[in-house]
Amino acid sequence: MNIEDYKNVWVFIETAQGEVKNVGLELLNQGKKLAEANQEKVIAVVIGKNNDTGVKSAIAYGADGVICVEGDEYQDFSADGYANVMVKLCEKYLPSVILVGATNNGRDLASKVATRLQTGLTADCTDLGVNGDGLIAWTRPALGGNIMATILCAERKPQMGTIRPGVFKKAQPDATRTAEVINEEIKTPTEAIRTKIIEIIKAVGDSGTKIEEAEVIVSGGRGIEKPENFALLKELADVFGGAVGASRVAVDAGWISPLQQVGQTGKTVGPKIYIACGISGAVQHLVGISSSETIIAINTDADAPIFEVADFGVVGDLFEVIPVLIEEFKKIKAS
Template identity: 60%
Template sequence: MAVKVNKAECIGCGACVSSCPFGALVIEEDKACITEACTACGACVDICPVSAIAREKEEKTVSIDKNEYKDVWVYIELAEGQAKNVAHELLGEGRKLAEAMGQKLAGVLIGDKVEPLAKDIFASGADTVYIVEGPEFKHYSTDGFTAVFSDLIHTYKPAVILMGATNDGRDLGPRVACRVGTGLTADCTSLGIDGETGLVAWTRPAFGGNIMATILCPDHRPQMGTVRPKVFKRPEQDFSRTGEMIRVKSTVEEKDIRTKLIDVVKVCTAACNLEEAEIIVSGGRGMGKPENFTLIEELAGVLGGAVGASRAAVDAGWKPHMHQVGQTGKTVGPKVYFACGISGAIQHMAGMSSSDIVIAINKDADAPIFKAADYGIVGDCLEVIPALIEEFKKIKEN
């Protein structure tokens, strides 16, 4: 929508100027004029005494033929030479979208000597795997991967692209979307097909998680979105499945990549690899002080799990942000999730609600976390956790 002034009817009273919250209206030669600051909010339309200002619907012109775009693509993100779990999770969800749309599912593998990984991609549901190989793709680079992915889209024209909302996915997704002239819905928590339009319905939290927004991309292709890890379950793999491998020669050269990887320094051990962990022990403000997080770490160590934290604990400086679980942290889905001293705010629940088993420890019997817990212990974490550690140690010894 746009706001227009009918110069013939405007009397230059200035009522619209004072009504505009953005200062987008001025009087020139006794007539109202709209500047580039206009947001089409319509405040001036309602205030004009002679109805000289009106909203007009702008005709959109899209030059692409949307019928040329087919199939659902999943970007296969790699870590240490293997596909990340989020890639398999998206293949499982992409399979559902592809079947609902009557199209094929494809995985996109970019890396160095990655062809052997194709069998895992087929096993997770892909019909086709696009493979781009080269030593320049051994490690992720913004320049190289953006150029390759954009070229693939221009050549093969996918209708839908799914990426993980990881560090690399959040870097690559927007850049590719900009290159190919489409939109991108970030951090989705649900995917579906809109019944009226047949478009992908991308659902994501908005306004701090207080509402869920469903977004459609009707005018541009491909439809793109990033999805948080652990939002969907990894599908059961069928290694009897096979498919078509399409090897694509890259036009990217090393000189096109402006950054050079000098060294890889691991600052995070398995204790904070939350997305891949099957057991997570998280602590909140109920732990009392940062020194008490040693109990969380010890319990996680005994169980072979990862250490998580609530936003309150992270904001207090008790743990780094890489440990945060929740709406503004990481979305996790372990087999077992311990919530120690965590009240259960809705923002935290959004990040761990897909856990198979939730065990809550809190001295407040009315804490919301107990409503989501499969097992609950009402008690002081500083007393309960040491007892659990001792019991688990005994079990392991036996």
């Protein structure tokens, strides 16, 4: 391996049922910064069937180029098929860096590709940078979230990592942008794809605004006391057209769906406003909200760690504070 032959930052653009998932578009924005630091390009990789939407979105959100692979066998995600494509593309074009969203499919794909290319993979990253030698500095929680570790892959390329959705912001799309699109024909034999999707079943509670896509999130923790009280948080979230989230304590207690969990073992979010209600602020939770633009904390404990990261804090009973907020925000909207 001649490391000097490897160049450019690749971003895997994940799609599902014809829709482009946000995480790939988020990674294009950060990938462009990493590429520019090393005077390289950011290249989007789109795999599927009927990829027009994915290709156009990738270009609009900042890709300097797109590599597109289409085929009937790629209509639905399969780790076998997609990994076959990625490995062949890597062997031909020699990317220096590959960024993949830390979704279920993304984790499955990245691990297979890294293994076959015999390179390193840093999982569940929450920050990315470039060190003095031009290597990617992958930052992720370690030791149960009690520390943040920065990892380098100095001796193998491509450097690979999965990055949590919501960690980075998407760029403003520009529909007038143009970029080179390379269409590659790579086939995967039917017998090489060992799994197939029979039916997609929507999970219970998987409706409305998803927390990883919401601009406003109202989250509850131990201080909510019982599941019925999440209705109060939903009322506040509805004022903004936002979503309801929760800490791990609330999820473990069975008060709310795991789909709503925010934190290291849940989802990383980056809303414009994050309102933490009755959440003390354990390190594992703070990791998941670090990309929020504005954090508002409501807690009866003035010494709760959540106040150390909050932009605004209210020391008080959430059951008294939130009804007032709902009323006042409704007045503002009405005016």
